Amino acid sequence: MDNAKPLRVLGIDPGLRIAGYGCITYDRRNPKPVLIEAGAIKLNAAQSVSHRLHQLWTDITEIITDVSPDFVAVETVFSHPKHVGTAITMGHARGVILLAVKNAHLPLVELAPTEIKKSVTGNGRSTKEQIQQAITHLLQLKEVPEPPDVADALAIAITGAMRN
Numbered sequence: 001m002d003n004a005k006p007l008r009v010l011g012i013d014p015g016l017r018i019a020g021y022g023c024i025t026y027d028r029r030n031p032k033p034v035l036i037e038a039g040a041i042k043l044n045a046a047q048s049v050s051h052r053l054h055q056l057w058t059d060i061t062e063i064i065t066d067v068s069p070d071f072v073a074v075e076t077v078f079s080h081p082k083h084v085g086t087a088i089t090m091g092h093a094r095g096v097i098l099l100a101v102k103n104a105h106l107p108l109v110e111l112a113p114t115e116i117k118k119s120v121t122g123n124g125r126s127t128k129e130q131i132q133q134a135i136t137h138l139l140q141l142k143e144v145p146e147p148p149d150v151a152d153a154l155a156i157a158i159t160g161a162m163r164n
Contacts, residue, residue: 007164008036010069011157012060013149014093016052017045019060020149023067024139026161033158035139037067038150049089053096060100071107073160074098075116075152109160116152119159131155 006027013020022038041059043052064072077091101108114124120134132144132151138158145151 006034007071007161008067008069009157009161009164010064010067010072011153011155011160012072012074012097013152013156014075014090014097015149016043016049016056016089016093018042018147018149019056019093019097020147020151020153021060021063022145022150022154022157023063023069024154024157024161026158031162033139033161035141035154038145038154040147040150049092053092056093057096057100060097061103064100064104064106069106071109071160071164072101072104073109073111073156074101075156076110076112109164111156111159111163115163116155116159119162120155128152 006025008023008025010021010023019041023036024033025036026033041056043055074094074097077087077094098108117126117131118124120138121130128148132148135151135154136144139154145154
């Protein structure tokens with residue numbers, strides 16, 4: 001990647017109900033991220049997992065084409081003993097996202113949730129609300145990103161850009 005031009009980074013917060021995405025530019029000479037586009041892919045939980053995975057792949061592929069990122073950053077799978085099913089579901093969504101990124105021949109950065117939180121809030125155990133507030137401040141947004149998955153995706157993009 002050319003160090004002189006700003007990086008365009010797509011961050012994705014995987015999910016099979018809601019998957020957040022956010023694209024920023026980041027210039028090492030003036031390291032203030034700039035919002036390009038952000039949103040949420042809302043998948044119908046009443047549909048089968050295979051249907052939602054296909055829809056997620058289609059939507060992520062379209063987003064990658066539309067925003068033309070230099071690379072993609074995705075959150076790694078985390079597991080909490082009380083919510084093992086969530087980790088399995090997230091793993092399905094991540095697999096589809098990783099495939100879409102590979103199909104687009106883009107570099108991939110995988111980030112741990114604690115690294116993302118610490119990067120944008122200074123605290124690796126911050127809450128969803130704290131991440132939303134931090135992203136609102138960092139990107140100088142007029143409104144807090146909703147749903148929280150959008151703020152998470154932007155935090156992933158920002159962390160990926162700073163790490164890269």
